[in-house]
Amino acid sequence: MQSTFLEARKADMLDLLEKLVNIDSGTFYKAGVDRVGQVLASAFQALGFQVVVDRQSERGDHLIIVHPEAMHPSILIIGHLDTVFPVGTARSRPFSYDESFAYGPGVYDMKASLVMSLFAIQSLIEAGDESFKRIKIILNSDEEHGSIYSRELIKRESAGIKFALIIEPSDMTGKLITGRRGGGKFELHVTGRAAHSGEEPEKGRSAIGELAHKIIQLHGLTDPHAGVHVNVGVVSGGTTSNTIAAHANASIDVRMETPDQAIELERKIKHICSTATIEGTTLVLEGGITRQPMIKNANSEHLLNIVQEEAMQLGESLTDKKVGSGSDGNLTAAIGIATIDALGPRGGNAHTADEFLVIESLIPRTILLANLVKRLSLE
Template identity: 85%
Template sequence: MLSKFWEDKETDMLDLLEKLVNIDSGTFNKAGVDQVGNVLASAYQALGFQVVVDQQTERGDHLIIVHPESQNPNILIIGHMDTVFPVGTAQNRPFSRDESFAYGPGIYDMKASLVMMLFAVKSLIEQGDESFKQIKIILNSDEEHGSIYSRKLIEREASDVKYALIVEPSDMTGQLITGRRGGGKFELHVTGRAAHSGEEPEKGRSAIGELAHKIIQLHALTDPNAGVHVNVGVVSGGTTSNTIAAHAKASIDVRMETLEQAMELERKIKQICSTTTIEGTTLVLQGGITRPPMIKNANSEHLLNIVQEEALQLGELLLDKKTGSGSDGNLTSAVRVATIDALGPRGGNAHTADEFLVIESMVPRTRLLANLIKRLGRE
């Protein structure tokens, strides 16, 4: 019966995926993210689930999805509805597919995973297996920008569960993720004093000049051997080439291996940005560590063994790895919940125009998620 179910449902899964991919839902596009949320909320409500909307003003709304008969669910499943693509991308580059791959903005990261989650629940309902009452689902709207607006929600909902299943996509190897570096995002705003660079440059105080000093100091914090990286990735400032810049801004990304490194890195960044080199300029630093490191521990090792056993039952040998990027798994792991990440389908080229999904990986990963819910729901 199960195999027949999946044979019949792959087309339905791709139909829903096409609908979601063709909705622009970049992190800052609240209307688009909420449109994706409305589609998924209606689908879960049709299955008898309750959907609580965690309303946001600056981002899309987050969704918390639980069955009304659920009592103290022990499994948290997390996915995100936002992508990195601007408005208009879906119209210019809508869903498409060939025999093996499907394409479109956010198809791999992670709209295919959103479809997978829904159909895993559908399969349990059709089988009459009530383990779906042991799950709660969070669909958040800002993972691509550090889950800053959803962090408290995730940490709160994770505090009373035993397992966290993160359905970020897997790469072409299919490997699971049990470790991630931590990360943070800062913005440095510099104020100087404008002046004509030809007539009276002595009256000016260059915000760009001050920022240049800070960039050198910040980049000097990078220690590749320790897994610490600081990158000033975006800079802006000034008005014209013959005007000494009164304003400048830098966006800073940081990565680290341990919580101790995160605390020390934040302290050093604040120290660097507390004093100026060019007299008459001022500095304002915003932001902080957004994701603590995801560190493999005994609880996650136990969960990994379960996932690997269930995968073997489906004929797949799954390995695990550590990666440098972050996800919502960083947050659940930091509150000591057993966490496995990259449970989503295979694909690649995330965040690019060449992003793709391996179609044949959709059903196996959906079956694995359903079987995991059954297994963990009994524990």
């Protein structure tokens, strides 16, 4: 019945997907992120759900979606409203599709998953199955930036939750994710002293020079064999080539395999950035570990078995994998909730101009999500 219901609404699913993709919603574009949230809030409200808006002053608002008759929801579905693309991207390459694939900014990561979650619930309502009263949905606005502003919300709303279903998209093989490396984000600000580099260089203290020392030391913390990586990915500083730089900044991304590595890595980064190499420069380090590693355990193994059983009922044999990137699954797994990630539709090339969605995977993954809600509501 679900398959028939959803096949009849495939055009509606693609219409909603087109509407969402054609809204620019990069993490730092609040107006666009909120517009995506408003579209989805209205759609869920039309199904009888309550939508609580967790308002943010500088970032997009987060949404908490629960049915008014829900009693102690035990299933948490998490998705995100933001993408990585700048304002103007949707206009320059709007939503399009052919017989096999759909294209556009965020079509795969993760606007198709947002459509999937809405129609999965709609199919349960249509079938008269009240398991939708056992779920809570969080749609946050900053997942692509590490969920820095939504992590406390996710932790708070996870109280009493037994299962976390993360609707990040799946790869072309359809594999689920049961393990992710942890990560962190730091910002290093260096202050020096400006001077004319030709007339009075001795009066200057180069913030860029100091930052260069720190970059080498930070990159030296990388240990590929242990799964530890430190990357200074963005640097800025200075004013002109003949002025000794008074200011310099660096954005630092870190990845690790274990909680112990996270503690040690943060300690080492703070130590490196605590003392200046060039006398007369000062350093300020901000940030920290944002996501603990998501480690496969007995709870997630049990949930994986359930997902695999439900997928097999639909004719799909699913396997799982561990990946280097992070998601909100790191957050729920870290507080002991059984978590499965990558439940969204298949596709690829996320965060690039070549991003695509496999259209034929949209309805099967919607059915799988609905069936999981039914199954887990009885656990």
